[in-house]
Amino acid sequence: MGALDGHRIVLGVTGGIAAYKAIEVCRRLVDAGAHVAPVMTGGAMRFVGRATFDALASETTQVSLWDEEHPVPHTRLGQGADLVVVCPATARLLADYRMGRSGDLLTATLMATRAPVVVCPAMHTEMWEQPAVQENVSVLAERGVTIVGPEHGRLAGGDVGAGRLADPVDILAAIDSILGSDGSTSGGDMAGLEVLVTAGGTREPICPVRYVGNRSSGKQGHALARAAAARGAKVRCVTTQPETAPDIIGVQVLAVETAAEMATAVLSNSATADIVLMAAAVADFRPVEVAGSKLKKADGTPEIMLEPTTDILAELGRNRSPGQVLVGFAAETDDLRQNATSKLESKGIDMIVANDVSASGVGFGHDTNAVLLLDRSGGATEVPLSEKHQVAAAVLDAALGCLHNARDAGGATGHGEDVNR
Ligand SMILES: Cc1cc2nc3c(=O)[nH]c(=O)nc-3n(C[C@H](O)[C@H](O)[C@H](O)COP(=O)(O)O)c2cc1C
Structure with a gap:
């Protein structure tokens, strides 16, 4: 069919x-x-x-x-x-x-x-x-x-x-x-919704030349932004990869580089979002001090002290608007379901999209992905290895399901009160 x-x-x-x-x-x-x-x-x-x-x-x-x-x-x-x-x-x-x-x-x-x-x-x-x-x-x-x-x-x-x-x-x-959907002329099943999506890996500077980063290409986050806009949503895409971000009507691109910049952009744009999709790979740690000039080999091996960055997802979980759906992403290399379940519970979010980035063709840099979607009501969906736009469609379907469930349950999920879920 x-x-x-x-x-x-x-x-x-x-x-x-x-x-x-x-x-x-x-x-x-x-x-x-x-x-x-x-x-x-x-x-x-x-x-x-x-x-x-x-x-x-x-x-x-x-x-x-x-x-x-x-x-x-x-x-x-x-x-x-x-x-x-x-x-x-x-x-x-x-x-x-x-x-x-x-x-x-x-x-x-x-x-x-x-x-x-x-x-x-x-x-x-x-x-x-x-x-x-x-x-x-x-x-x-x-x-x-x-x-x-x-x-x-x-x-x-x-x-x-x-x-x-x-x-x-x-x-x-x-x-x-x-x-x-229902075949109406609404312009797509996400028409009237606001979606905030993050994409790419953050870069935490060590000096003006070097940084601590990760392998995220932003492709999955950008695919989500494109797909949500194609379904009629008004999308804000906070990305570390603005040059490859979707440049289409319906997507506003906000370029950032560090975890701190991403936190500021996300937290100041999240209040009106119906769905927040945190697809970016945000650094957990950043150098405490950033050298003012390039570190030289002749100066010996540097000692780089790290400090934790803001946990954006947890912050969103604590401050979310009533009825807002929060979706986290987990890139794992082992115990996928177990790690994803504990992240889902500890962050106070509605859904998690987990992938095993050690598997062939999955995650960072690839045009394909394979994910496990878990939601708070116990729902679990496995999306086998597919193009990232197909994975995006499945993620949006599941996020919309969470949104409709929340609204059917009374317009608000109680997110505002139940901050430590
Ligand atoms: C080589 C060439 C390329 C064209 N490309 C476009 C185009 O991409 N978009 C557009 O609106 N008009 C384009 N035009 C102008 C249209 O072909 C022209 O306005 C024509 O009357 C449109 O006819 P239609 O809308 O009945 O198909 C192009 C014209 C030429 C000669």
Whole structure:
């Protein structure tokens, strides 16, 4: 069974350079079990051939209001769709859709549907930053359209900036979350939620050149931030790896380096968060003194005294807002379940995500991970070796479960009072 089994999806493709990436989205949708009906604009056909979509999709590609066998093609497509996704969406498409113009089959289909709509803009930075484009996107988002991307990155002609089509993985995650939930146009099952996520390993300076650090790459934390934003959450990502952090709408990146900076950023941004995901590898100790200049070999072997850093998770556990869900992470090399259980209990958190970083392909630096999720009500889920974005989806599902349980139990988990759980 695919995640999108039985869902009818209209895939609109418009005339941007990123049209070739819609082929990958089409394939992934079909692989996930969706029935995909492609609709291309004349502009799109200048970039990619319809034959590719014909071969990959579930029905023949439609390109015109006037050529299809069905007498009213836009209503057939629009009324029959469980979701319409436009990928990529040109500046022209955004403007026409916002204004309700229906001059071609794709915009007419958008007018003729009551299904949720996902729009994935892609264009050069100058175009993307135009006030008219920004306003069109804001109005569409206010009307309940899910906007995925764009990202910051390499664009056509070698330019770098905002405007690159969102990663197909994020587009699929957004579609998944809409069709996987109640099918409403809420823009994803995390719409309206605030998520605070930490990522990367902290660096504790010894001198201006050297530091005490760890192997964390930030990939899992960044995958969580991307996935939560794709599901509609407003995300703050406190990271030691800002250069690889998701540069997408919905994620605010806060760059830090040390455990102390991370503690300050987390504690001053946690009050309004519904879910806090502490995926960063925060140093437990830091040098008591930081040398003002580089330590030289000629000066002999230095003695470095260490002192404990702030225990951010425990601090959050003591001060959390009512109803807030706290998720800790544990990188272990032995006794995974036992160590994870004792951390879950000692920190006063709702859930722990534990991984055995000594296993092949797991944790630090890898694109894959395998985790054990434990929650306070005794729930345990094993996520086998998977891509980090898949692990992120499982972690968010479990965290949402904790949040819903907390809210069903009366809007607050008693976190405020039961500080030493
Ligand atoms: C080489 C080339 C690349 C283009 N890339 C984009 C793009 O990435 N995004 C965009 O909004 N428009 C882009 N355009 C402009 C659109 O193709 C143009 O606005 C067209 O009318 C859009 O048609 P459509 O929205 O009906 O597909 C590009 C044009 C050319 C010639």
